[in-house]
Amino acid sequence: MPAARxxxxxxxxxxxxxxxxxxxxxxxxxxxxxxxEIATAAGVAVxxxxxxxxxxxxxxxxxxxxxxxxxxxxxxxxxxxTEGGARPVDEVVGFLHRVADATAHSHAVKAAAAxxxxxxxxxxxxxxxxAAAVGALLAAAQRDGDVRPHIGVEDxxxxxxxxPSEHPEQIPRWLDLIVPxxxxxxxxxxK
Amino acid sequence: MPAARxxxxxxxxxxxxxxxxxxxxxxxxxxxxxxxEIATAAGVAVxxxxxxxxxxxxxxxxxxxxxxxxxxxxxxxxxxxTEGGARPVDEVVGFLHRVADATAHSHAVKAAAAxxxxxxxxxxxxxxxxAAAVGALLAAAQRDGDVRPHIGVEDxxxxxxxxPSEHPEQIPRWLDLIVPxxxxxxxxxxK
Amino acid sequence: MPAARxxxxxxxxxxxxxxxxxxxxxxxxxxxxxxxEIATAAGVAVxxxxxxxxxxxxxxxxxxxxxxxxxxxxxxxxxxxTEGGARPVDEVVGFLHRVADATAHSHAVKAAAAxxxxxxxxxxxxxxxxAAAVGALLAAAQRDGDVRPHIGVEDxxxxxxxxPSEHPEQIPRWLDLIVPxxxxxxxxxxK
Amino acid sequence: MPAARxxxxxxxxxxxxxxxxxxxxxxxxxxxxxxxEIATAAGVAVxxxxxxxxxxxxxxxxxxxxxxxxxxxxxxxxxxxTEGGARPVDEVVGFLHRVADATAHSHAVKAAAAxxxxxxxxxxxxxxxxAAAVGALLAAAQRDGDVRPHIGVEDxxxxxxxxPSEHPEQIPRWLDLIVPxxxxxxxxxxK
DNA sequence: TATGAATGAGCGTTCATTCAT
DNA sequence: CATGAATGAACGCTCATTCAT
Numbered sequence: 001m002p003a004a005r006x007x008x009x010x011x012x013x014x015x016x017x018x019x020x021x022x023x024x025x026x027x028x029x030x031x032x033x034x035x036x037e038i039a040t041a042a043g044v045a046v047x048x049x050x051x052x053x054x055x056x057x058x059x060x061x062x063x064x065x066x067x068x069x070x071x072x073x074x075x076x077x078x079x080x081x082t083e084g085g086a087r088p089v090d091e092v093v094g095f096l097h098r099v100a101d102a103t104a105h106s107h108a109v110k111a112a113a114a115x116x117x118x119x120x121x122x123x124x125x126x127x128x129x130x131a132a133a134v135g136a137l138l139a140a141a142q143r144d145g146d147v148r149p150h151i152g153v154e155d156x157x158x159x160x161x162x163x164p165s166e167h168p169e170q171i172p173r174w175l176d177l178i179v180p181x182x183x184x185x186x187x188x189x190x191k
Numbered sequence: 192m193p194a195a196r197x198x199x200x201x202x203x204x205x206x207x208x209x210x211x212x213x214x215x216x217x218x219x220x221x222x223x224x225x226x227x228e229i230a231t232a233a234g235v236a237v238x239x240x241x242x243x244x245x246x247x248x249x250x251x252x253x254x255x256x257x258x259x260x261x262x263x264x265x266x267x268x269x270x271x272x273t274e275g276g277a278r279p280v281d282e283v284v285g286f287l288h289r290v291a292d293a294t295a296h297s298h299a300v301k302a303a304a305a306x307x308x309x310x311x312x313x314x315x316x317x318x319x320x321x322a323a324a325v326g327a328l329l330a331a332a333q334r335d336g337d338v339r340p341h342i343g344v345e346d347x348x349x350x351x352x353x354x355p356s357e358h359p360e361q362i363p364r365w366l367d368l369i370v371p372x373x374x375x376x377x378x379x380x381x382k
Numbered sequence: 383m384p385a386a387r388x389x390x391x392x393x394x395x396x397x398x399x400x401x402x403x404x405x406x407x408x409x410x411x412x413x414x415x416x417x418x419e420i421a422t423a424a425g426v427a428v429x430x431x432x433x434x435x436x437x438x439x440x441x442x443x444x445x446x447x448x449x450x451x452x453x454x455x456x457x458x459x460x461x462x463x464t465e466g467g468a469r470p471v472d473e474v475v476g477f478l479h480r481v482a483d484a485t486a487h488s489h490a491v492k493a494a495a496a497x498x499x500x501x502x503x504x505x506x507x508x509x510x511x512x513a514a515a516v517g518a519l520l521a522a523a524q525r526d527g528d529v530r531p532h533i534g535v536e537d538x539x540x541x542x543x544x545x546p547s548e549h550p551e552q553i554p555r556w557l558d559l560i561v562p563x564x565x566x567x568x569x570x571x572x573k
Numbered sequence: 574m575p576a577a578r579x580x581x582x583x584x585x586x587x588x589x590x591x592x593x594x595x596x597x598x599x600x601x602x603x604x605x606x607x608x609x610e611i612a613t614a615a616g617v618a619v620x621x622x623x624x625x626x627x628x629x630x631x632x633x634x635x636x637x638x639x640x641x642x643x644x645x646x647x648x649x650x651x652x653x654x655t656e657g658g659a660r661p662v663d664e665v666v667g668f669l670h671r672v673a674d675a676t677a678h679s680h681a682v683k684a685a686a687a688x689x690x691x692x693x694x695x696x697x698x699x700x701x702x703x704a705a706a707v708g709a710l711l712a713a714a715q716r717d718g719d720v721r722p723h724i725g726v727e728d729x730x731x732x733x734x735x736x737p738s739e740h741p742e743q744i745p746r747w748l749d750l751i752v753p754x755x756x757x758x759x760x761x762x763x764k
Numbered sequence: 765t766a767t768g769a770a771t772g773a774g775c776g777t778t779c780a781t782t783c784a785t
Numbered sequence: 786c787a788t789g790a791a792t793g794a795a796c797g798c799t800c801a802t803t804c805a806t
Contacts, residue, residue: 010805011769035797045771046798052769056797155368158361162353170349177346177372185376202786225779227789236788237781247780393765416800418768427767428802438801537750540743544735552731559728563750567758583784584790608776618792619777625790629776 015052018042023063027105031060065126067106072126074098075133088141089187092156095137096182097175099160104168146187155182206243209233213254218297222251251302258293258300260317265289266324279332280378283347284370286328290351291366295359337378346373397434400424404445409488413442442493449484449491451508456480457515470523471569474538475561477519481542482557486550492543528569537564588625591615596636600678604633638699640679645699647671648706661714662760665729668710670748672733677741719760728755 021042025033035056039049053059078091134153141147159178164170212233216224226247230240244250269282293300325344332338350369355361371379403424407415417438421431435441460473485492516535523529541560546552562570594615598606608629612622626632651664707726714720732751737743 008769014769032796034795036795047772047800048770050798054798155364158355158365159368162355162365164349164353173346174349174353177350178369180371181368205787226781227779230789238783238789239787241781242786245781396766417802418800421768429767429804430765432802433765436802537746540737540747541750544737544747546731546735555728556731556735559732559751559754562753581790587790605775607774609774620779620793621791623777627777 011052014042014044014048018044018049018052018059019062019066022059023066023106026060026063035059063106067102068130069126070102071099072130072133074102075130075137079133079136082137082140087146088137088144089146089183092134092137092141092147092182093175093179095134096156096159096178097171100163100165100171100175101168103160103163103165104171106165141187144187146184147182148184151182202243205233205235205239209235209240209243209250210253210257213250214257214297217251217254221298222302226250255302256317258297258302259321262290262293262300263317263321263324266321266328270324270327273328273331278337279328279335280337280374283325283328283332283338283373284366286325287347287350287369288366291354291356291362292359294351294354294356295362298356332378335378337375338373339375342373393434396424396426396430400426400431400434400441401444401448404441405448405488408442408445412489413493417441446493447508449488449493450512452484453481453491454508454512454515457512457519461515461518464519464522469528470519470526471528471565474516474519474523474529474564475557477516478538478541478560479557482545482547482553483550485542485545485547486553489547492545492547523569526569528566529564530566533564584625587615587617587621591617591622591625591632592635592639595632596639596679599633599636608632636679640675641703642699643675644672645703645706647675648703648710652706652709655710655713660719661710661717662719662756665707665710665714665720665755666748666752668707669729669732669751670744673736673738673744673748674741676733676736676738677744679738714760717760719757720755721757724755 018038022038025038025041029037035049036046038059039046042049049059053062075095078095082088082091131153134156138147138151138153138156142149142151159182164174209229213229216229216232220228226240227237229250230237233240240250244253266286269277269286273279273282290300322344325347329338329342329344329347333340333342350373355365400420404420407420407423411419417431418428420441421428424431431441435444457477460468460477464470464473481491513535516538520529520533520535520538524531524533541564546556591611595611598611598614602610608622609619611632612619615622622632626635648668651668655661655664704726707729711720711724711726711729715722715724732755737747
């Protein structure tokens with residue numbers, strides 16, 4: 001099967017370039033960057049940007065969706081690692097750590113989404129994947145007696161969304177403060 | 192000319208009215224309210240607003256400074272209560288609770304919390320008052336063995352800044368997750 | 383290569399589809415419809431549309447030309463009817479009536495009417511057909527003493543152009559006001 | 574009373590300049606002229622234009638209101654002339670003539686108003702003034718037996734709005750065609 | 765030849781800031 | 786010192802037209 005969907009390749013590449021540029025620009029200059037600036041950064045004209053994302057809100061949603069997919073991937077990888085022998089608590093904490101770092105590079109996007117009345121922000125299947133993996137991770141760690149009972153996926157989400165993403169240098173300290181709320185005293189002794 | 196600077200009085204009153212109006216408007220509609228709207232709400236013309244605060248950033252800083260003063264007042268009141276017999280840990284936690292609630296009701300307060308400890312934001316004396324009171328509170332609680340050693344004022348500030356102010360209904364749960372990072376296991380047993 | 387230019391047939395069919403779609407869209411939504419919308423309605427891509435009509439103005443002209451042809455057909459049919467015994471005045475008035483109604487249902491027809499007699503608009507042969515038929519109709523009616531002398535084809539065009547097409551409900555009244563300017567007093571008595 | 578409302582003078586002058594410029598530009602280039610172009614033609618910045626007219630539709634309405642006021646003035650002046658001995662029919666016809674000429678300089682504006690969903694387009698009192706004066710004029714002419722019975726103000730309006738304003742050179746001929754629909758045969762004989 | 769993605773000037777509108785009164 | 790009119794850059798978005806495939 002040689003030539004399938006010509007042109008499409010270019011368009012797809014542009015779409016990706018726009019998404020990347022948008023993510024970068026928003027991280028660097030906040031969610032109020034102009035569409036023109038994003039377009040310029042992506043190396044396309046505004047019209048092209050609007051062909052791919054009819055509204056600024058749509059573009060923001062798409063950027064967020066990418067981040068959510070990455071978070072889901074990370075959670076699933078963490079879960080896979082526990083099957084290879086890793087301690088579930090460590091994976092929970094590691095996951096939180098990596099996500100906190102990631103939000104430092106895209107928190108502005110979330111703020112933008114909240115401020116723009118974005119509808120469903122992000123792909124539901126990715127959200128579900130993330131929830132499933134994190135849930136399994138928590139359950140395993142709780143079975144080990146390392147994570148407090150009653151801690152659920154929403155708690156992890158709550159912490160993720162409150163990471164000090166505007167001040168990445170504070171993230172390690174923040175993690176130190178946050179982790180005891182999730183883990184049991186025993187988990188720390190055992191370590 | 193006998194009268195003692197009647198102008199000054201007017202100007203001061205205008206300044207206060209503008210600050211109040213700005214605080215209200217920002218709380219209600221976010222920090223993107225127009226300067227005209229703030230001026231109208233304050234019952235003055237834009238020009239007057241600009242006489243008192245040369246740029247919007249200046250006005251915002253001033254609003255934040257007011258909130259910082261209130262936070263300092265709260266911290267000092269907490270400290271005073273410990274002198275009346277209240278347990279220092281409880282005051283630390285109560286202080287966190289009240290500030291978190293306040294940030295949920297005011298974009299400006301959130302910004303104020305974020306500005307604490309950042310040079311250039313807010314009035315230095317108020318910042319110093321807040322830092323002194325919170326520091327004394329922590330030291331007392333640590334003397335009781337109720338707050339972990341190594342927890343400092345900046346840690347409290349860091350947590351304040353990351354309260355889920357956009358989702359006030361999550362604040363109680365957030366406090367549950369956060370408090371174990373500050374207090375010792377003993378503090379909870381003792382309670 | 384036996385087949386006789388199959389391309390030509392396709393192209394012609396596309397041309398017709400575009401014209402129909404353009405006419406429909408313009409009638410429904412005014413002449414400000416986007417080229418993309420017309421293309422979509424015609425079931426072709428914009429590029430194809432532009433291959434047939436290099437500019438929007440060209441497309442509009444073509445649509446108008448179609449309407450002019452229809453007007454010419456109507457005028458010729460009216461003339462034919464007089465040969466079958468119909469009174470020429472009645473046919474003149476009937477023609478005016480039908481064209482006025484048509485302009486009310488189509489922005490394009492209105493433009494077509496306005497373009498009649500203006501050099502450069504529409505197909506010259508259709509214009510000539512319309513002019514010939516309306517002229518013959520007028521001459522016959524004048525021979526009957528039913529249409530004022532000195533009334534010419536341009537007068538009929540002028541009236542057609544000024545029909546209240548935006549307010550179709552006013553067209554009957556407008557015709558009542560307009561007809562006496564064309565017909566003689568005698569024509570009315572005789573009726 | 575020396576200094577009453579300073580500044581106001583400037584603002585009023587700007588308002589007038591904007592109105593004039595808008596009328597000119599719309600007449601010259603159609604109702605789709607950009608707001609920037611109107612502002613430039615008026616010698617102000619866009620912001621000033623928007624201070625006076627919050628919306629393009631508002632500006633258009635205002636331009637139309639001016640025209641309506643002028644029409645009302647004309648109608649009242651015509652009526653006054655009949656009290657000085659002028660023949661009512663002549664005034665009716667003269668009025669139509671002048672209004673037709675005027676619409677040639679502002680018809681575009683009316684089209685714009687229709688196309689923009691302008692709410693009440695124009696001042697109601699001016700509309701009422703015009704209707705009263707034209708009504709009185711018609712009644713007087715009908716008493717003279719010079720204007721057909723059953724002709725009402727709405728008929729005059731209908732004709733006014735259908736004047737060939739895009740082709741001012743055709744207005745005289747159009748009037749010749751239109752007038753017999755209003756006047757009686759007697760009026761023409763008597764003249 | 766048909767496609768549809770890309771272009772970019774232009775639009776109506778907003779808003780922090782300046783300045784004549 | 787207060788007023789509020791004026792400024793003009795910037796914004797999100799549209800659309801006739803071009804061009805690579």
